[in-house]
Amino acid sequence: xxxxxxxxxxxxxxxxxxxSFMMLYQDRLYSLLNVFALHAVTLSLAVTxxxxxxxxxxxxxxxxxxxxxxxIIIPVALHRIIRxxxxxxxxxTAVGIGPTMLAGMGLVALSMVLMLRVTAEADxxxxxxxxxxxxxxxxxxxxxxxxxxxxxxxxxxxxxxNGLVLAATGAKGxxxxxxxxxxxxxxxxxxxxxxxxxRIRERFDSVDVAALDESRGERR
Amino acid sequence: xxxxxxxxxxCVAALLGIAVLAVALSRAKxxxxxxxxxxxxxxxxxxxxxxxxxxxxxxxxEIVLPIGLPWLGAHFRxxxxxxxFLAVVNLGGAIASLYALGYxxxxxxxQRVLPxxxxxxxxxxxxxxxxxxxxxxxxxxFMSLASWALVMTHHREPGNARAGYVYLLMASFGTLALLLAxxxxxxPAGDYGFAAIRAMPHAPGEATMVLILxxxxxxxxxxxxxxxxxxxxxxxxxxxxxxALMSGVMTKVAVYGxxxxxxxxxxxxxWTASVLVLSLGGVTAVMGILYALLxxxxxxxxxxxxxxxxxxxxxxxxxxxxxxxxNQTLAASLALTAALFHVFNHSLFKSLLFFGAGAxxxxxxxxxxxxxxxxxxxxxxxxxxxxxGCVAIAALPPFNxxxxxxxxxxxxxxxxxxxxxxxxxxxxxxxxxxxxAAALAAACFVKAYGVxxxxxxxxxxxxxxxxVDHFSLAAMVILASLCLFAGIFPGLVIDALSPVTQxxxxxxxxxxxxxxxxxxxxxxxxRGSYNGLLVLVFIAISASLGYLAIRRFSSHAVRRGxxxxxxxxxxxxxxxxxxxxxxxxxxxxxxxxxxAAREHVEMPPxxxxxxxxxxxxxxxxxxxxxxxxxxGAVDTASKRLDRWQLxxxxxxxxxxFATLVTLLLxxxxxx
Numbered sequence: 001x002x003x004x005x006x007x008x009x010x011x012x013x014x015x016x017x018x019x020s021f022m023m024l025y026q027d028r029l030y031s032l033l034n035v036f037a038l039h040a041v042t043l044s045l046a047v048t049x050x051x052x053x054x055x056x057x058x059x060x061x062x063x064x065x066x067x068x069x070x071x072i073i074i075p076v077a078l079h080r081i082i083r084x085x086x087x088x089x090x091x092x093t094a095v096g097i098g099p100t101m102l103a104g105m106g107l108v109a110l111s112m113v114l115m116l117r118v119t120a121e122a123d124x125x126x127x128x129x130x131x132x133x134x135x136x137x138x139x140x141x142x143x144x145x146x147x148x149x150x151x152x153x154x155x156x157x158x159x160x161x162n163g164l165v166l167a168a169t170g171a172k173g174x175x176x177x178x179x180x181x182x183x184x185x186x187x188x189x190x191x192x193x194x195x196x197x198x199r200i201r202e203r204f205d206s207v208d209v210a211a212l213d214e215s216r217g218e219r220r
Numbered sequence: 221x222x223x224x225x226x227x228x229x230x231c232v233a234a235l236l237g238i239a240v241l242a243v244a245l246s247r248a249k250x251x252x253x254x255x256x257x258x259x260x261x262x263x264x265x266x267x268x269x270x271x272x273x274x275x276x277x278x279x280x281x282e283i284v285l286p287i288g289l290p291w292l293g294a295h296f297r298x299x300x301x302x303x304x305f306l307a308v309v310n311l312g313g314a315i316a317s318l319y320a321l322g323y324x325x326x327x328x329x330x331q332r333v334l335p336x337x338x339x340x341x342x343x344x345x346x347x348x349x350x351x352x353x354x355x356x357x358x359x360x361x362f363m364s365l366a367s368w369a370l371v372m373t374h375h376r377e378p379g380n381a382r383a384g385y386v387y388l389l390m391a392s393f394g395t396l397a398l399l400l401a402x403x404x405x406x407x408p409a410g411d412y413g414f415a416a417i418r419a420m421p422h423a424p425g426e427a428t429m430v431l432i433l434x435x436x437x438x439x440x441x442x443x444x445x446x447x448x449x450x451x452x453x454x455x456x457x458x459x460x461x462x463x464a465l466m467s468g469v470m471t472k473v474a475v476y477g478x479x480x481x482x483x484x485x486x487x488x489x490x491w492t493a494s495v496l497v498l499s500l501g502g503v504t505a506v507m508g509i510l511y512a513l514l515x516x517x518x519x520x521x522x523x524x525x526x527x528x529x530x531x532x533x534x535x536x537x538x539x540x541x542x543x544x545x546x547n548q549t550l551a552a553s554l555a556l557t558a559a560l561f562h563v564f565n566h567s568l569f570k571s572l573l574f575f576g577a578g579a580x581x582x583x584x585x586x587x588x589x590x591x592x593x594x595x596x597x598x599x600x601x602x603x604x605x606x607x608x609g610c611v612a613i614a615a616l617p618p619f620n621x622x623x624x625x626x627x628x629x630x631x632x633x634x635x636x637x638x639x640x641x642x643x644x645x646x647x648x649x650x651x652x653x654x655x656x657a658a659a660l661a662a663a664c665f666v667k668a669y670g671v672x673x674x675x676x677x678x679x680x681x682x683x684x685x686x687x688v689d690h691f692s693l694a695a696m697v698i699l700a701s702l703c704l705f706a707g708i709f710p711g712l713v714i715d716a717l718s719p720v721t722q723x724x725x726x727x728x729x730x731x732x733x734x735x736x737x738x739x740x741x742x743x744x745x746x747r748g749s750y751n752g753l754l755v756l757v758f759i760a761i762s763a764s765l766g767y768l769a770i771r772r773f774s775s776h777a778v779r780r781g782x783x784x785x786x787x788x789x790x791x792x793x794x795x796x797x798x799x800x801x802x803x804x805x806x807x808x809x810x811x812x813x814x815x816a817a818r819e820h821v822e823m824p825p826x827x828x829x830x831x832x833x834x835x836x837x838x839x840x841x842x843x844x845x846x847x848x849x850x851x852g853a854v855d856t857a858s859k860r861l862d863r864w865q866l867x868x869x870x871x872x873x874x875x876x877f878a879t880l881v882t883l884l885l886x887x888x889x890x891x
Contacts, residue, residue: 110881114888141877145870153873 005053006125012046013132016166017108020139020159024104025097029082029151033075036155040070043162050169059169065183066165074158074190081197082151095146107138129170136163148208150200154193161186224273225281225298228306228349231266235259235342239335246331252324255334256317263314263341270306273298277719282351289354295413297351300719301484304560305348305476308567312469313341315695319575320461322691326582332373333459340366340465344473353402353412357395360477364391364441367470370462371454383453390440390450397437398477401430405485417485427486431493434481435500441474443527444534445504446842451527452511456519456587460578463519467526468571472563475533482541483556483724491545491640497538502650505531505657507842510814513664513806514838516589516799518577521668522570525613528657529566532628533559535650539631540725542643549727551634553718554742557729558627560717565620565706569612572699576606579692580672583685589799591679592672598685601693603673608700610665612707615658618756620706623713623740625658626750630742660806667802676783676793708752709733711740800836807836815839 019039026032044067051059115131122130140160144153164182222230238258245251273281280299288294298306320337327333343363350356368391372384404426405417422430440447455466482489508527515521536559543552579602580595581587596603612619632654635647677683687693706713711732718728732740741749811817815838822833867875 107881110884110888114884117888138881141873141880145874145877148870 005049006128009046009049009053009125010128012042012049013129013166013170015042016046016162017132017135017139020136020143020163021101021104023143023155023159024100024139024146027097029087029149030079032152032155033078033082036159037071037075039159039162040066040075043165044071046166047169054172056172062165062169062183066162069183069187070158070162074187077190077194078151078154081194085151085197087149087151100142100146104139104142107142108135111135111138126170126172130167133163133167133170136160136166139163150193150197150208154190154197157193158186158190223281223283224269225283225296225349227269228266228298228345229283229285229296231262231269231310232342232345232349234262235338235345238262239337239339239342242331242334242338246334251334252327252330253321255338256320256324259338259341260314260317260321262338263310263317266345267307267310267314270298270303270310274300274303274307274716274719277722288352288358289412292352292354292412294355295351295415296346296349296355297414298349300723301476301479302348304717304720305472305563306345308472308564309341309344309348309469312465312567312571313344315571315699316461316465318698319464319578319692319695320459322689322693322695323459323461323575323578323582325689327373327459329373333370333462336366336369337462340370340462343367344470347473348476351414353406353414353417356414356477357399357402360398361395363470363473364395367454367458367462367466370458370466372457373459373462374457377457379453380457383450383457387450387454390447394437394440394447397433397440401433401437401481404430404433405481414480414485418487422487424490427490428493430486431482431489431496434478435496438474438478438481439500439534442471442478442530442534443504443508444500444530445507445527446846448504448508448527449843449847452515452520452523455523455526456517460519460574460581463523463578464571464574467523467574468567471526471530472567475530475537475559475563478534478537479556479559479724482537483544489541489545491542491638491643494538494542494545495642495646497534497541498646498650501531501534501536501538502653503531504528504534506653506660507531507814509657509660509664510806510810511840513660513667513803514811514815517587518580518589518592518668518672519574519587521589521664522573522577525573525661525664526566526570528661529562529570529613531657532625532654533562533566535654536562536628536631538650539628539635539647542638542647543631543634544725546638546640548634548637549725550729550743551631551637553721553725553727553729554627554634555631556721556725557714557717557742558624558631560720561620561627561710561713562624564713565612565624565703568699568702568706569609569619569621572605572609572696572703573613575692575696575699576602576609579688579696580685582688582692584679584681586679586681589668589671590794592677592682593675593679593793593796594673594677594682595685596673598683599673599687601687602696605693605696605700606673607669608703610669612703614662614665616662618707618752618759619703620710620713621703623707623710623750623752625654627742628654630748633747634743663806667799671797671799671802675796678793678796708756709738710750710752711735711738714740714742807838811838814841816841 016039019035019042022035023032023039026035044063047059047063047066051057051063111134112131115134116127119127119130137160140156140158140163143156143159147153147156161182168182238255241258242251242255245254248254277300280297282295282297285294285296324330324333340363343359343366346359347356347363350359368384368388371387372380375381375384402412405422406412407420411417411420435444436447440450443451455463458466482493505528508524508529508531512521512524512528515524536555539555540552540559543549543555577587579599580592583599584592584595586592608619612621615621615625629651632647632651635651636644638644638647714729714732718731722728729742732742735741737751738753739749739751741747807815807817817839818837820835820837822835824830824832864875
């Protein structure tokens with residue numbers, strides 16, 4: 001049995017979950033971005049390892065895409081956006097760190113229980129991978145829900161997508177074209193969201209999404 | 221050479237082509253004449269094709285077109301049942317087109333009618349031809365939407381927008397029920413071709429569910445109580461020739477759907493199924509005609525009377541189910557023949573009456589009977605044909621309505637041979653309900669005719685009415701003669717229907733048309749026979765004898781003098797019998813219970829010169845209890861859910877997140 005293969009991919013995927021947890025308690029935007037870059041790097045490592053053990057060269061392309069786009073281009077671009085918007089000193093205060101972390105643990109437990117049960121027939125590697133991937137997706141959603149700043153919601157969305165890529169590479173036989181199209185759709189989403197950020201900012205002098213709600217005439 | 225079903229499909233394609241042409245031509249002056257003329261020709265051709273298929277009795281003729289679902293295709297089939305209903309649809313369509321050649325000239329916005337009229341006819345043709353569930357539902361929806369567009373023709377008139385809305389709601393509900401019914405019929409294998417459904421055995425519980433769903437789906441389109449609420453709103457809202465089609469023909473397409481599924485696809489029935497159909501039919505017949513009696517809008521009265529006739533047809537179908545469940549196939553074919561005969565008859569006289577109401581509407585601008593009166597002097601031809609329609613729908617000999625109701629009562633009288641005691645007791649009770657409905661229908665049409673056409677004009681418009689154009693008159697005269705024809709030669713119609721009963725029940729009534737003196741003997745001589753010709757001759761002889769006697773023994777001079785005014789010298793026309801006062805005795809008998817009717821008399825104190833006032837309060841209990849509650853529940857639910865419409869962005873995200881986690885939790889706990 002490839003016990004070493006299993007251990008390494010297990011630890012990489014587990015590292016991804018751990019970094020997702022790190023995102024939960026970052027209250028500075030710059031540090032959040034740094035953690036996100038780390039997340040993407042870990043993802044690309046995990047995908048590279050999958051490519052190696054599955055002997056699937058196209059996964060190297062996926063890993064390269066993850067590294068270039070998510071670990072370099074998007075964090076750098078977001079850095080610039082934050083600098084241009086002048087919000088690098090903002091502090092997130094939506095939901096307390098303690099409850100968020102507890103909720104995150106609950107989500108990871110849930111995805112473990114669920115995935116290990118419903119994929120009883122799949123091989124061990126794919127099972128673990130899927131369980132970790134679901135955890136990453138749920139944690140990404142949790143980031144989106146607990147943040148008020150539009151930039152950090154974007155980061156949450158991107159980390160959610162990382163979980164999807166992890167799941168896709170863990171499952172053998174996912175065609176490359178699917179992964180590339182997912183990567184590009186994420187890039188386009190990022191561009192659209194970036195434009196929106198500036199539009200929101202132009203209009204409301206803030207990227208706090210609460211300003212949007214107020215503009216709809218709602219009281220909070 | 222085209223096969224019969226292909227020829228019918230070509231006719232349908234032609235109708236759709238006319239619809240497209242009508243869109244292109246909509247602003248042209250000649251569009252009305254062109255579109256209705258073309259529709260008339262195509263419908264007449266389709267009618268000939270359908271009659272040939274019905275009378276030749278060559279069996280089923282199928283065609284599969286490579287459209288629709290890729291693995292299924294679109295199946296169309298022309299068998300005896302479809303041919304009969306195609307004949308009904310296209311006869312109605314052809315005569316409505318003829319009528320509209322004249323009537324359509326008075327339309328203010330012809331572009332709102334012209335494209336949809338041929339499309340509506342095409343939809344009805346397609347429903348009858350469809351041979352798989354997918355095409356059936358698609359064509360059914362097409363038919364509903366086309367008719368909805370026609371209902372919305374005069375959408376700015378008060379009440380019409382609401383009528384369209386209620387119609388749309390009920391139509392989608394009906395289609396939902398049909399969808400579920402076909403889903404059950406197709407079974408887990410999901411084979412939606414009618415041939416496959418027919419070949420499959422159906423479990424009893426499943427068959428009952430399908431029957432109930434068909435009663436909901438086809439019943440809502442046909443107007444079974446309590447699903448009838450849209451019908452008296454929507455049918456009168458459309459232009460009169462469309463009202464005639466909707467009432468006379470579209471309800472029959474719904475009956476076709478019911479017969480096709482329940483008799484043809486579902487296999488041998490259970491006798492308990494018939495109890496439901498019988499009781500719904502009986503209630504529908506009586507309630508429909510009671511509503512009609514209390515109505516004073518002529519077109520709405522006719523729409524309510526349609527509900528009554530649908531009730532009669534469903535009672536016949538219920539009887540056929542009961543007999544078939546007990547393998548009494550001859551009796552079953554008698555009941556089914558009665559149902560189909562009544563379908564044919566109702567399409568004739570209800571179209572005739574709606575045409576008459578349309579003629580009255582054109583020449584007086586009024587539908588309210590309180591504003592009519594005295595039209596017999598100003599519209600003599602319309603009055604005669606409307607009278608024929610009234611007599612026929614009131615089931616008086618020698619017209620066709622009598623024959624079908626007589627056949628139905630013959631079937632009711634066979635009910636003691638049923639083995640189940642429940643049915644033995646129930647069927648005569650339903651028969652009594654039908655007898656009540658028949659008597660009330662006679663009263664209702666005495667009211668409709670008497671108030672509208674007899675008496676003195678109740679408004680300026682009625683006093684200045686003019687006879688309508690020749691196209692409209694021709695259409696009505698044709699229908700009136702067909703009513704008389706089918707009443708005197710019922711044997712021909714019964715024989716034409718025998719391939720249908722042969723196909724569905726594998727049994728037929730004995731051939732009637734070779735019997736001497738045009739008699740009909742459905743079961744046996746001692747059971748009863750009817751001779752329309754004899755009745756006609758008797759009526760003619762006694763009427764001429766009476767006429768001669770009166771002329772012989774009374775003065776020949778015609779004197780015109782003032783009507784006796786009960787001592788009031790200057791009686792206003794409004795003081796005549798009004799539709800409300802005519803219905804008052806019946807309202808007192810039935811209305812207190814069924815309509816929660818209350819009469820209020822407001823008497824001024826002695827010495828006051830204020831007029832006394834009398835008012836009647838009537839509640840539509842079906843609408844108020846059933847639909848009112850449903851509407852209230854929907855209202856409350858939507859108010860509660862309204863808060864979820866306007867969440868913050870994070871609120872929406874949290875909602876998505878919470879839903880996802882909940883679903884995952886459910887999966888984690890249950891799997």
